[in-house]
Amino acid sequence: MSTIKACIFDLDGVIVDTAVYHFKAWKRLANHLGFDFTEEENEKLKGVSRVRSLQLILEWGGVEKSETEQAELADLKNSWYVEMIQEMKPDEILPGAKEFLLAVRQAELKTALGSASKNSRTILEKVGLIELFDSIIDGNTVSASKPDPEVFLKGAESLGLEPSACVVFEDAIAGVQAAISGGMKVVGIGDAQTLTGANLVIAGLHEMNLDKLYKL
Ligand code: B16
Ligand code: MG
Numbered sequence: 053m054s055t056i057k058a059c060i061f062d063l064d065g066v067i068v069d070t071a072v073y074h075f076k077a078w079k080r081l082a083n084h085l086g087f088d089f090t091e092e093e094n095e096k097l098k099g100v101s102r103v104r105s106l107q108l109i110l111e112w113g114g115v116e117k118s119e120t121e122q123a124e125l126a127d128l129k130n131s132w133y134v135e136m137i138q139e140m141k142p143d144e145i146l147p148g149a150k151e152f153l154l155a156v157r158q159a160e161l162k163t164a165l166g167s168a169s170k171n172s173r174t175i176l177e178k179v180g181l182i183e184l185f186d187s188i189i190d191g192n193t194v195s196a197s198k199p200d201p202e203v204f205l206k207g208a209e210s211l212g213l214e215p216s217a218c219v220v221f222e223d224a225i226a227g228v229q230a231a232i233s234g235g236m237k238v239v240g241i242g243d244a245q246t247l248t249g250a251n252l253v254i255a256g257l258h259e260m261n262l263d264k265l266y267k268l
Pocket of ligand 1: 062063064065071074097098099100101102105130166167168169170171172191
């Protein structure tokens with residue numbers, strides 16, 4: 053009998069690729085402020101909270117803003133981002149994600165979302181996956197960002213489980229570190245050289261199955 057009782061999924065980069073929309077919205081904001089924003093810089097913002105992302109972008113652009121201005125700029129970026137995600141459709145679910153979620157539920161394991169995004173419910177509703185999550189822990193419920201384990205610990209707690217009974221699926225190194233320091237097993241989605249410390253690294257959930265899960 054496996055000790056694994058639940059899977060906790062990050063959203064962006066694991067279930068859907070919202071990074072493309074974040075990129076467009078941040079680039080528009082940077083251009084609005086008079087500088088450019090590259091895809092390489094966008095990579096560094098994966099899993100990073102909205103406020104922290106803005107601070108980094110302002111640093112890269114060499115621009116200083118007061119706290120009030122920062123809040124306004126973050127809201128402006130979010131309004132553009134929210135406009136784009138309204139148009140998201142089920143065909144934007146990453147390959148294998150829905151199939152693996154269904155297999156996990158079929159095996160009577162629990163599912164939770166553990167995302168930094170404050171827009172996670174909208175995204176899951178738009179792509180038609182919200183019903184497949186027993187619990188949603190996201191940027192609205194947590195105060196500390198990954199690599200702090202808070203988001204995943206709250207995920208385990210919301211399911212009534214010990215961290216050791218949960219497996220986290222994450223594409224960002226900060227998220228992998230968060231899962232490890234929370235005492236969970238972790239499957240990295242992406243590149244094994246970047247996602248060091250993960251129990252297993254795969255290219256996407258299309259490469260995952262229950263067999264691999266129980267062997268972790
Ligand atoms: P929001 P994840 C993260 O999602 C994104 O990777 C990151 O780029 C974004 O800044 C963050 O959510 C906050 O998103 O502005 O919608 O609150 O990977 O933690 O699911
Ligand atoms: Mg992510």
